[in-house]
Amino acid sequence: MKRVKAGIFGAGYVGLVTAAGLASRGLDIAVHDTSKEKIATLTAGGLPIFEPGLEKLLAEQHITYIQTAKELVTSCRYLFLCVGTPQAKNGEADLSFLESAVKTICRYADSDKIVIIKSTVPPGTGRLMEKLSETMNIEHRITFVSNPEFLRQGNAVQDFLFPDRIVIGSDDDETGTEVLQLYKQWDCPKLQMNRESAELTKYAANTFLAMKISYMNMMAGLAEKTGANIEDIERGIGSDSRIGKDFLKAGAGFGGSCFPKDLRALASIGTELNEELPLIRETLYINENQAKAVLRKLSTVFGGLLGRKIAVLGLSFKPMTDDVRSSPAVSAAEQLLLLGADVNVYDPLVRDNPVAGAVKSPSLLDCLEGCDAAIIMTEWDEFREILKPKMLNKLKSPVIVDGRNMFQLKEMKKLSREFPLYYDSVGRQRVNTLLTANKIK
């Protein structure tokens, strides 16, 4: 039996996970990217991004990596668009990569094509691209289907292979059903709807998850002032199945390549359509203040940060990724520098130094050396090590501000009785036997 052939535009997180996932379920996959380096790396068996499990899954498949877009377009009926839709200066989604891929498809299409948009795009984009294609290629029918992707970095392979649902948005049921056939091996709810609904579903999902986080961060402030513990509140409300346990972790705020840009894009869509979206604006506002609130905790200890040396632990926007796009850790380090502090940074996975002016340390131990305090911005498991005396002794005084609530309050209270320390976190009461022992240096 002839295998279904599909082409993928974009060899980023979504493109490569889609390629590996579809190939592992029997589709014949080819991938094209405008970055010649990425295609060369992939052809040589390398992986241009870090994503657990992806290298292995890709290596097990026979995927063709193609330098020329023409070859991809002419050889496939199904074309997945997985190109970036970054934030433009005005907050809107920048659709230029998508537009450019669509123009390429129109230029080379030699038969009818079904273009499946996986990139996150504002509602109405499929229609807009259809109009563009009608002006460029009148000989062949180019149909646009929305198929938003819900994977998380760090867990992308599992999320793609075992999703909670697959959403397909099309203008006619027939095309939607044809595209769903590509996912016939997937055993999950498959939701067909119109294109705009599918496009908006993606923004609604991301903004809802971000809203849950900001809600908990708002509650965290109140918990601190009332003597409550945000983790107990998390358990208390999360066990209500109507609320759900996930995405209730208070901390230094959300980052990454998607939540911040998608919320801003949705806010722009609201402005353009004269539709007020106050929950989106508040979610962003709370988030923008969250990393600053963590820094204020640090400032309180020393009465200002000028001339202080601070170890910033973590650079990526969350653990299990080396992605630093819109990372609260990076913005905290930058703000510390602006406040006049000297900054050491350490991350187990991030290779380059994204913070100009900070010293990037080769190890956790080096990072702590001679610092006045450590601030945890990404909850990498390795940072549990800092509670060991050989680590704590590297700090001038054991002052830890935990922006990700890595440690249990109980364990910190116990430790502080043996080893005077100052430990502050988010939405919980401070543990302090250091200042009371008058041992801050």
Ligand SMILES: NC(=O)C1=CN([C@@H]2O[C@H](COP(=O)(O)OP(=O)(O)OC[C@H]3O[C@@H](n4cnc5c(N)ncnc54)[C@H](O)[C@@H]3O)[C@@H](O)[C@H]2O)C=CC1
């Ligand atoms: N990163 C993530 O976890 C998720 C991202 N998304 C959405 O998926 C889209 C892609 O995101 P990522 O994979 O993270 O982006 P990325 O930035 O990692 O990769 C995009 C790739 O597209 C390539 N590209 C740009 N124009 C092209 C063209 N005309 N032809 C071929 N290749 C082209 C770029 O060179 C780049 O390699 C975005 O809209 C994003 O919002 C959706 C779900 C999850």
Ligand SMILES: O=C(O)[C@H]1O[C@H](OP(=O)(O)OP(=O)(O)OC[C@H]2O[C@@H](n3ccc(=O)[nH]c3=O)[C@H](O)[C@@H]2O)[C@H](O)[C@@H](O)[C@@H]1O
């Ligand atoms: O559109 C996208 O790109 C993706 O965006 C997010 O995935 P991702 O950005 O990879 O990471 P998340 O695990 O959602 O975390 C985002 C941020 O929220 C923070 N977060 C997460 C959960 C939580 O309870 N508290 C919290 O502060 C994380 O530290 C991180 O900075 C969504 O979870 C995916 O469903 C979506 O497909």
